[in-house]
Every structure is written in C-alpha cells, then in structure tokens.
Amino acid sequence: MSAICSQSAIDAKALRADFPILASQVYGKPLVYFDNAATTQKPKVVIEAISRAYETCNANVHRGVHYLSQQATQAHEEAREVVRDFIHAASSDEIIFTRGTTESINLVAFSFGEAFCQAGDEILISGMEHHSNIVPWQMLCERKGLTLRVIPFDENGNLLLDEYAALLGSKVKLVALTQVSNVLGTINPVAEMIRMAHAQQIPVLVDGAQAAAHISVDVQALDADFYAFSAHKLYGPTGLGVLYGKRALLEAMPPYQGGGEMIDQVHYSHTTYNVLPYKFEAGTPDFIGTTAFTTALRYVQNIGMDKIARYEDELLQYATEKMQAIEGLRIIGTSAHKSAVVSFVIDGIHPYDLGLLLDKLGIAIRTGHHCAQPLLESMGYEVCARASFAFYNTTDEIDALVAALLRIQKMFK
Amino acid sequence: METINQIQDEIIDEFSVLDDWMDKYQLLIDMGNDLPALDEAFKKPQYLIEGCQSRVWVVADYDKASNIVTFRAESDTVIVKGLVFLLLKVLSGRTPDEILNADLYFIDEIGLKEHLSPTRSNGLFSMVKQILDYARVFKTM
Numbered sequence: 001m002s003a004i005c006s007q008s009a010i011d012a013k014a015l016r017a018d019f020p021i022l023a024s025q026v027y028g029k030p031l032v033y034f035d036n037a038a039t040t041q042k043p044k045v046v047i048e049a050i051s052r053a054y055e056t057c058n059a060n061v062h063r064g065v066h067y068l069s070q071q072a073t074q075a076h077e078e079a080r081e082v083v084r085d086f087i088h089a090a091s092s093d094e095i096i097f098t099r100g101t102t103e104s105i106n107l108v109a110f111s112f113g114e115a116f117c118q119a120g121d122e123i124l125i126s127g128m129e130h131h132s133n134i135v136p137w138q139m140l141c142e143r144k145g146l147t148l149r150v151i152p153f154d155e156n157g158n159l160l161l162d163e164y165a166a167l168l169g170s171k172v173k174l175v176a177l178t179q180v181s182n183v184l185g186t187i188n189p190v191a192e193m194i195r196m197a198h199a200q201q202i203p204v205l206v207d208g209a210q211a212a213a214h215i216s217v218d219v220q221a222l223d224a225d226f227y228a229f230s231a232h233k234l235y236g237p238t239g240l241g242v243l244y245g246k247r248a249l250l251e252a253m254p255p256y257q258g259g260g261e262m263i264d265q266v267h268y269s270h271t272t273y274n275v276l277p278y279k280f281e282a283g284t285p286d287f288i289g290t291t292a293f294t295t296a297l298r299y300v301q302n303i304g305m306d307k308i309a310r311y312e313d314e315l316l317q318y319a320t321e322k323m324q325a326i327e328g329l330r331i332i333g334t335s336a337h338k339s340a341v342v343s344f345v346i347d348g349i350h351p352y353d354l355g356l357l358l359d360k361l362g363i364a365i366r367t368g369h370h371c372a373q374p375l376l377e378s379m380g381y382e383v384c385a386r387a388s389f390a391f392y393n394t395t396d397e398i399d400a401l402v403a404a405l406l407r408i409q410k411m412f413k
Numbered sequence: 414m415e416t417i418n419q420i421q422d423e424i425i426d427e428f429s430v431l432d433d434w435m436d437k438y439q440l441l442i443d444m445g446n447d448l449p450a451l452d453e454a455f456k457k458p459q460y461l462i463e464g465c466q467s468r469v470w471v472v473a474d475y476d477k478a479s480n481i482v483t484f485r486a487e488s489d490t491v492i493v494k495g496l497v498f499l500l501l502k503v504l505s506g507r508t509p510d511e512i513l514n515a516d517l518y519f520i521d522e523i524g525l526k527e528h529l530s531p532t533r534s535n536g537l538f539s540m541v542k543q544i545l546d547y548a549r550v551f552k553t554m
C-alpha cells in the first residue's frame with residue numbers, strides 16, 4: 001500500500017488536512033467520502049475565499065463607479081481569465097459563467113437550436129449521457145421537430161466508433177458527448193470523435209462535468225466547439241458553472257435569457273445586446289462564487305492536474321482489484337480508459353440497502369440511477385452503487401470500503 | 414388482542430437492547446426476510462408505490478362484517494421489507510378507526526425515523542399515506 005502511495009507525487013494524507021469536512025465523524029465513524037462524482041469537498045482556502053469576498057469586496061459587478069464595485073468586478077473578471085487558462089481557451093470572451101453544467105447545456109440547446117436547427121435535423125448524443133445532456137436536447141427536438149440519435153457502446157463501456165461514423169449523417173447539426181461517464185467512468189476519445197464530426201462540419205459539445213476535476217483539459221487541443229462543466233465538482237462553490245464556446249458560434253447564437261448585464265441599449269421599440277461573454281449572462285452573476293472558484297482552480301493547479309490524474313488512477317486500479325475479488329460483486333464499466341469511478345452491484349443485495357448500511361459505517365457512496373436511467377437500462381440494471389474517488393482519498397479508505405462490503409454481505413447470508 | 418401501542422412497545426423493547434446500528438439493521442434484515450412474499454399477481458402498477466430508489470407494493474383487504482383491514486405488502490429491498498414488516502405488524506388486522514387514530518411513535522423510538530421522511534426516496538412515506546387513505550375509504554363503506 002505504501003508502495004502505491006509513493007509512486008505518485010501526491011501526499012493524500014497531507015492534502016486531506018486542507019479539507020475540514022474530511023475530519024468529520026458520521027454515526028461515530030470517521031467519514032469516508034466516496035461520492036466525489038456527485039460533488040467534491042472544498043479546501044479551507046475556498047471556504048475562506050467565500051467569506052473574504054463577502055468581507056472585502058461585496059458589491060455588484062459591472063455597474064458601479066465606486067471602489068467596491070470596481071474591486072468585485074476585477075475579481076470576477078480575473079476568475080474568467082483563470083478559467084480560460086485552466087481549460088486553455090483562446091479568449092476569456094469565450095468563457096460564460098452559468099449556474100452549472102446543466103445550465104450550460106440548456107443554453108446551447110436553446111440558443112444553438114434557435115440559430116442553427118430546423119425540423120428534420122438531428123442531434124447526436126452518446127448512450128452514456130447524464131440526464132443533463134439528454135433532456136435539453138429532447139426539449140429542443142420537441143420544440144423544433146428534430147430527432148435525437150444515440151451512439152451505442154459495448155459491454156465494457158466503450159463507444160462504438162464505427163456506429164458513430166455511420167450516424168454522422170448530413171442531418172446531424174450537433175454532437176453532444178460526455179468526456180467522462182459519471183456511471184461507467186469511461187474516458188471517451190473525444191478528440192478523435194470531434195475530428196470525425198468536424199470532417200462533416202458538425203460541431204461538438206463536450207460535457208466535461210466529470211472530466212474537468214480529474215484530467216487536464218485543453219479545449220483548443222480537443223478542438224471542442226462547446227465545453228461545459230460545474231465548479232462544485234471541481235473543489236469550487238455550488239451554483240456556478242462554465243460554458244466555453246468558440247467565438248464564431250457564440251456570436252451567431254441569440255441570447256438565452258434576457259435581463260440586465262446582457263444588454264447594450266434597451267428601448268421599448270428595440271433592444272441591442274451586449275458583446276461576448278455578457279450577451280449570455282443575464283442578471284447579476286455569482287461574483288462571490290467566481291472569486292472563490294479562482295482559489296479552487298489555483299489550488300488544484302498548484303497540486304498539478306497530471307499528478308491528480310495519476311494518483312486517482314492508482315486509486316482506481318487498487319479499488320478495482322480489491323473489489324473484483326469480492327464474490328458476487330460486478331463492476332459496471334470496465335473500459336481500459338477510465339476515470340476513478342467504480343459502479344457496481346452485489347448479488348442478492350439491493351444497492352439501496354448497500355448504501356444505507358455503508359452510510360452507517362461512515363462510508364458515503366451514491367446509489368440509484370445516477371441521473372443516467374437510459375444508460376443503466378441499456379445494460380440491464382435499474383439502479384447500482386457507485387464509489388467515486390478524489391485525490392484526497394486513500395487506499396486505506398478503499399480497504400475500509402472493501403471490509404465494509406464483506407461485512408454487509410455476511411448480514412444478508 | 415394486543416393494542417397498537419402494546420405492539421409498538423414490544424418492538425421498541427426488541428430494538429432497545431441493540432446499541433449498534435449494524436445490529437439494529439441486522440434485525441431489520443431478518444424481519445425483511447420473514448415478510449411473506451406478495452403474490453406476483455399483485456405486483457402491478459395499481460399496487461405500486463414508486464420510490465426513486467426502491468419500490469413498495471401494498472394490497473388492502475377490508476372485511477366489512479368484522480370491520481377489519483388487512484394489509485399485504487412487499488418491497489424490492491430487504492431493509493424496506495423489514496420496515497414494511499414492522500408497519501404491518503402494527504397496522505394490519507385493525508379497524509379503520511384504529512388505523513386512522515394510530516400514533517406511530519415506534520419508528521422514532523427505535524431510531525429509524527429517517528426512513529419515513531418524505532425526502533427518503535424509498536416509498537415508505539407514501540406507503541403510510543396510502544394505508545391511511547385506504548382506512549379512510551373503508552371507514553365510509
């Protein structure tokens with residue numbers, strides 16, 4: 001075990017001290033937090049950044065001539081620059097702040113749909129999408145008479161690229177694809193899939209909700225047309241998300257919501273819209289959140305995304321090996337390219353019961369359909385359990401999970 | 414026959430000797446395994462209470478002559494079955510009035526109240542509501 005830890009340059013045990021919540025006890029047991037795919041815990045610096053922002057620079061942005069408003073605006077716009085740098089976008093005008101991945105995707109489904117889609121067109125998604133990357137497209141399809149098509153995947157959880165190529169027909173207006181599956185953990189070959197789509201002049205939206213915190217993202221290297229992710233899954237505050245979009249596409253799309261901030265001139269006879277990125281940011285933005293997100297991004301960049309990815313992969317390999325050895329346990333999602341997510345079922349134990357009993361042992365995992373009902377259904381499951389890891393998790397914690405699973409198994413014998 | 418509260422007190426006694434959560438749940442699992450299976454014929458949408466994580470089926474029979482309501486129920490999870498077992502032990506075989514006037518304090522006392530909260534997506538909260546609805550209807554028959 002210590003051999004495993006020493007391979008990567010991450011000292012998880014030391015980093016844990018940065019996360020106050022990780023020292024908690026639940027039901028008298030030390031908390032083991034394995035629900036990182038749902039949301040990550042926050043380092044103290046991020047929690048403090050939120051208080052500090054309220055204490056030192058709380059004033060509405062982009063509108064005041066006064067000192068505080070200037071300070072707040074500066075911090076907010078600096079966050080945009082930090083996000084740009086984090087995902088390697090060309091310009092911070094292409095970084096739109098939203099409420100989360102879900103809102104980012106809804107924005108594109110609406111505004112791209114208005115600008116570019118007509119009855120008879122198609123939207124192509126993969127068979128392993130989160131409901132957030134299914135339902136907005138279904139709504140677009142209903143609104144404008146489009147058809148939703150789905151790229152199938154094999155039993156290991158790898159998308160079938162031949163089928164994908166065949167689906168990339170002339171009617172397809174957009175491909176919307178998750179970079180990392182929140183259930184299977186599969187890291188999809190998005191760069192290659194974007195190349196294939198671009199060969200047919202089809203733009204691609206990448207759902208980066210499960211990727212951005214775990215692998216380094218370069219939207220220009222991927223050549224993604226849109227990239228969506230959430231701050232709360234990236235050690236940042238809740239209620240904040242990002243939509244990256246290529247300038248030319250964003251320019252051609254109408255606004256999503258109307259209100260303050262997104263306008264240039266408002267008259268009863270006509271209104272003109274603000275420039276990018278403000279055109280897509282109606283209303284007061286979460287400037288406290290963006291400011292704290294700066295701290296979160298700097299925190300992980302300081303550790304290093306590549307180191308994080310390597311360490312989490314070690315955790316994944318360790319967990320996979322230990323969990324596979326449990327009789328009657330089946331791992332759902334066995335791609336060779338996986339992020340640190342282990343979904344599983346155990347014969348004879350309902351995932352709900354499993355989650356409940358693990359909770360009483362201090363271990364937090366997710367159970368249910370994980371907002372991916374079509375995915376689980378297609379694999380013959382209704383619900384499953386999922387353990388998902390972050391860099392502050394340790395092999396000791398995985399040992400605790402395995403011991404707990406064995407103990408619970410005995411209770412059902 | 415014992416009153417609803419006598420049965421509740423017995424359940425409380427049975428659980429109160431167990432300090433550890435896992436022992437309480439072991440007892441619940443054993444009870445869940447003792448719950449008689451519901452005939453497949455009743456596993457239909459009209460008897461189903463869909464939770465987002467688990468499901469419960471409830472069938473109610475009313476014997477007008479004796480004024481007694483009998484419930485049969487099952488779930489797809491063993492722990493929920495254990496809780497169903499307890500609820501039926503307390504509420505099945507009673508008159509509509511007894512059911513409607515019952516104060517279900519045992520759940521709270523044995524530390525399992527969280528399972529009956531509306532935010533728990535296991536169907537139990539709706540099951541209790543459904544049982545009360547049945548009793549209300551039978552009372553007017």
Ligand SMILES: Cc1ncc(COP(=O)(O)O)c(C=O)c1O
Binds near residue numbers: 100132133230
């Ligand atoms: C792959 C994926 N897409 C989208 C989302 C939605 O993210 P949010 O709820 O932060 O908008 C999630 C969250 O679980 C996800 O895992």
